[in-house]
Amino acid sequence: MMEPGLYHILFISAGLFFIGVYGFLTRRNLITMLMSIELILNSVNLNFIAFNKYLWPGKLDGLFFTIFIIAIAAAEAAVAIAIIINLYRTHRSIDVEDAEQLKY
Amino acid sequence: MTGSTFIFYMLAALTLVSGFLSVTSRQIFRAAIYLLFSLLGIAGLYFWMQYEFIAAVQIVVYVGGITVLIIFSIFLTQQAGELLAVQKAGRKLFAALASFCAFGITMLQVYQHSFINAADNNVMEASVTNIGTQMLSTTQGGYALPFELVSILLLAALIGCIVIAMRLKPVNQ
Numbered sequence A: 001m002m003e004p005g006l007y008h009i010l011f012i013s014a015g016l017f018f019i020g021v022y023g024f025l026t027r028r029n030l031i032t033m034l035m036s037i038e039l040i041l042n043s044v045n046l047n048f049i050a051f052n053k054y055l056w057p058g059k060l061d062g063l064f065f066t067i068f069i070i071a072i073a074a075a076e077a078a079v080a081i082a083i084i085i086n087l088y089r090t091h092r093s094i095d096v097e098d099a100e101q102l103k104y
Numbered sequence B: 001m002t003g004s005t006f007i008f009y010m011l012a013a014l015t016l017v018s019g020f021l022s023v024t025s026r027q028i029f030r031a032a033i034y035l036l037f038s039l040l041g042i043a044g045l046y047f048w049m050q051y052e053f054i055a056a057v058q059i060v061v062y063v064g065g066i067t068v069l070i071i072f073s074i075f076l077t078q079q080a081g082e083l084l085a086v087q088k089a090g091r092k093l094f095a096a097l098a099s100f101c102a103f104g105i106t107m108l109q110v111y112q113h114s115f116i117n118a119a120d121n122n123v124m125e126a127s128v129t130n131i132g133t134q135m136l137s138t139t140q141g142g143y144a145l146p147f148e149l150v151s152i153l154l155l156a157a158l159i160g161c162i163v164i165a166m167r168l169k170p171v172n173q
Helices: A006-026 A030-055 A061-091 B003-024 B028-048 B052-077 B089-112 B128-135 B144-165
Strands: none
Touching (some): A006 A030, A006 B028, A030 B028, A030 B052, A061 B052, A061 B128, A061 B144, B003 B028, B028 B052
16 A cells, blocks of 8 residues: 555546446436536546646646536536436436437 | 555545446436445545645535435436336446446556656645635636636526426417
8 A cells, every 4th residue: 555646546537537438338317327427527627636736736727627627517417407307308208218309 | 554545545445436336326316325425535535635625615516516406306307216227238348348448548658657747846725815816816827717707607507407497388378
């Protein structure tokens, strides 16, 4: 067990990112796909904070990127859930396989 | 092993294990709760890195806001006790293989790369005073313009959500 540093945090964030990618590829329910996207966005935030702390401690730029990503992710989640609920109202299902009207 | 190292590994395990459970659990409500613990683990990592403000924002926005929103939408759209459909084994295998290989390649690149520290040694403390001053500063390095843009984006999202979720009355009576 080594003293944790930048590489450890990069490992966690890469792991979380690809867990999110795995969930995004396997899930077919829109809400669980949204959860996977949240995991991916959080791994990116963790990366920004780690780089700010370990490589560029004299500035706070990574922290500001994280704040803006959190704000945009909140807006994205709200719009996505509005769309999902509207889809459920018209299709009675939130499975992506059932929402295929634009395909044909 | 010091206490700080121990706490770090505990938080890392909490984040990764509950993140993995949240994308594999077949009960959607449990998946949301595992997601909540994963986000809490990330907030703990921010505390561990001594970025207290961003950790507080993470807890307020993600744990208190987005997870609750997701749980509400689960209640609105799912039948009680219904399990998520099992995916085809081929699709699962392919997805696991693709993400694991991509993870391996990424970590290989990261470990081969040696990161260079910035030249200056002075540490700017991530206190609320420093963050607020720089956030609203219009001089070089200030973030006043993105701040205003994000406020417009949030307003647009607010109006957009209402318009999307609004039930239109039928025109012909």
